[in-house]
Amino acid sequence: MTEYISLGQYIPVESFLHRLDPRIKILSTLMLTIALISADTMLELALLAIALLVLSSLSNIKIAEYWKGITPFLFIIFITAVIKIFLVSGNSVLSVWLINITAEGLKSALNLSIRLILIIYSAQILLLTTSIVSLTDGLGLLLRPLELMRFPVHELVMIMTISLRFIPVLLNESRRIRLAQISRGIDFQEGSIWERTQTYFAILVPLINASFQKANDLAEAMEARGYTAGKKRNRLYELNLSRSDYIYLFIISMLLSGIIMYHAVYPCQF
Amino acid sequence: MPIKAENVVYTYQAKAVYARKALQDITFQIDEGETVGIIGRAGAGKTTLLKLLNGLLKPDAGRLFIDEIDSSTIKKNSSVLIKKAGLVWQFPEQQLFETTVYKELVFGLKSQHLDSAEQNKRVREALEQVGLDYERFHNRQPSTLSTGEKRRLSIACFLVLKPRYLLLDEAMAGLDASGTERLIELLSRLNRKDRVGIIITGHHLGQLSRLCNRIMLLEEGRLLVDSPTAELTDYYNILMERGFTLPVHQEVLYQLKGRGWDINSRVHDAEEAVQRILSSL
Numbered sequence: 120m121t122e123y124i125s126l127g128q129y130i131p132v133e134s135f136l137h138r139l140d141p142r143i144k145i146l147s148t149l150m151l152t153i154a155l156i157s158a159d160t161m162l163e164l165a166l167l168a169i170a171l172l173v174l175s176s177l178s179n180i181k182i183a184e185y186w187k188g189i190t191p192f193l194f195i196i197f198i199t200a201v202i203k204i205f206l207v208s209g210n211s212v213l214s215v216w217l218i219n220i221t222a223e224g225l226k227s228a229l230n231l232s233i234r235l236i237l238i239i240y241s242a243q244i245l246l247l248t249t250s251i252v253s254l255t256d257g258l259g260l261l262l263r264p265l266e267l268m269r270f271p272v273h274e275l276v277m278i279m280t281i282s283l284r285f286i287p288v289l290l291n292e293s294r295r296i297r298l299a300q301i302s303r304g305i306d307f308q309e310g311s312i313w314e315r316t317q318t319y320f321a322i323l324v325p326l327i328n329a330s331f332q333k334a335n336d337l338a339e340a341m342e343a344r345g346y347t348a349g350k351k352r353n354r355l356y357e358l359n360l361s362r363s364d365y366i367y368l369f370i371i372s373m374l375l376s377g378i379i380m381y382h383a384v385y386p387c388q389f
Numbered sequence: 390m391p392i393k394a395e396n397v398v399y400t401y402q403a404k405a406v407y408a409r410k411a412l413q414d415i416t417f418q419i420d421e422g423e424t425v426g427i428i429g430r431a432g433a434g435k436t437t438l439l440k441l442l443n444g445l446l447k448p449d450a451g452r453l454f455i456d457e458i459d460s461s462t463i464k465k466n467s468s469v470l471i472k473k474a475g476l477v478w479q480f481p482e483q484q485l486f487e488t489t490v491y492k493e494l495v496f497g498l499k500s501q502h503l504d505s506a507e508q509n510k511r512v513r514e515a516l517e518q519v520g521l522d523y524e525r526f527h528n529r530q531p532s533t534l535s536t537g538e539k540r541r542l543s544i545a546c547f548l549v550l551k552p553r554y555l556l557l558d559e560a561m562a563g564l565d566a567s568g569t570e571r572l573i574e575l576l577s578r579l580n581r582k583d584r585v586g587i588i589i590t591g592h593h594l595g596q597l598s599r600l601c602n603r604i605m606l607l608e609e610g611r612l613l614v615d616s617p618t619a620e621l622t623d624y625y626n627i628l629m630e631r632g633f634t635l636p637v638h639q640e641v642l643y644q645l646k647g648r649g650w651d652i653n654s655r656v657h658d659a660e661e662a663v664q665r666i667l668s669s670l
Binding site: 303 | 481483498
């Protein structure tokens with residue numbers, strides 16, 4: 120069943136956004152985030168929201184999937200907004216005892232929540248359409264200039280890829296062990312908390328055992344195929360930028376420079 | 390009491406895009422004390438079938454009775470079926486975790502609330518059943534045992550629960566020739582002496598047919614062959630096409646029959662085959 124477990128939020132379908140180079144998508148997300156942070160009027164946010172909706176419609180993924188990724192953050196966004204309401208001073212609309220709610224406070228809380236939701240939304244565009252492997256791949260290539268400063272980019276990316284790759288494997292393994300232990304009569308639901316904690320050793324010990332075994336196997340397999348750390352290497356699959364990559368990058372940078380220019384013409388109003 | 394499957398269907402991730410039919414319309418009955426070998430390619434549904442018999446999965450359609458318990462009526466992860474039919478997973482030694490053999494065996498009994506005398510008795514019996522000496526082994530650390538011993542210990546972990554059936558998933562995998570030999574010996578003894586029904590999956594028809602009196606062939610979730618081991622030659626072509634070679638004595642009789650000999654190719658073991666050849670010479 121391993122092949123059915125997809126890590127993160129990646130949804131494997133065919134679309135324009137799925138075909139884009141991961142580097143382009145990472146850069147675009149970065150630019151969109153900068154645009155969202157520097158935008159501060161409702162008009163700008165509305166424009167960016169429309170732009171994001173258009174972009175996400177290129178992904179062949181239902182908007183409900185995007186919403187699923189946002190819901191876990193709603194509580195934190197709500198708390199942040201509430202704090203914001205009380206912290207901004209201005210014309211009072213409601214004043215009870217020490218609490219003073221201002222029109223400016225409400226406005227900036229709304230502004231902040233929309234901005235945060237849009238930032239998560241733009242991250243979703245990246246995460247839903249890019250598999251973890253190509254994400255780390257793209258990140259590795261983008262960080263490559265750091266190699267000049269003797270920063271071990273390749274090793275870092277390798278560690279990241281392997282640990283991410285092993286999460287579903289270990290998840291599967293722990294599920295398998297759990298079922299195996301249940302089928303030999305070990306009850307994970309019965310007993311006091313202390314007893315149940317002990318019962319979990321029945322999963323933990325074999326799982327840790329298996330992880331060491333798997334790590335060892337992997338290291339040996341990599342060495343057997345000629346992998347040594349710290350050598351200059353080339354890639355089996357070169358990532359090549361296509362015309363659509365450039366067009367996409369161009370559109371996003373236009374969006375960002377539009378926002379920045381807007382600020383140059385109409386300086387910040389808050 | 391027998392195991393009865395009536396038109397059992399099971400689909401993995403039924404609602405998802407990845408939905409994969411693992412079992413389609415399976416019907417059979419396995420009587421108490423039978424030894425059944427299930428063969429089939431990887432992904433044919435062998436393991437799924439064992440999980441259903443053990444209650445880890447429930448059929449999507451059709452009915453499944455184990456000892457007259459309808460498997461669709463029991464709660465998820467309930468131990469009712471587990472006590473009836475213990476499922477020994479592939480590489481069961483990987484699930485050993487306790488510090489001594491004794492503790493390992495007792496752990497599964499915790500939920501049964503037995504007194505310590507009864508626990509002790511069961512542990513001794515189970516170790517004896519798998520041919521490990523209690524005095525020598527009960528204080529050993531499971532991780533220091535050999536692979537064959539570990540596998541026998543993990544089978545003992547099921548036997549302490551006194552199951553009516555033992556379901557084994559690829560039990561011979563990773564064992565050397567003598568380890569396999571001893572395991573087959575152990576399982577047939579369990580079946581003969583203690584009337585434990587054995588249902589075992591595997592790829593090696595020769596090995597399974599020495600242990601089992603009945604062979605089932607699954608293909609893409611369907612039951613293609615369900616035959617007494619002695620009558621496997623009736624399915625010669627079906628089996629050969631899928632790469633399952635008959636035991637040598639059956640193969641020889643089948644070939645002789647093909648060359649015009651007037652001989653019955655249904656045969657239980659090599660000895661019987663030899664006798665039959667000699668008498669028709």
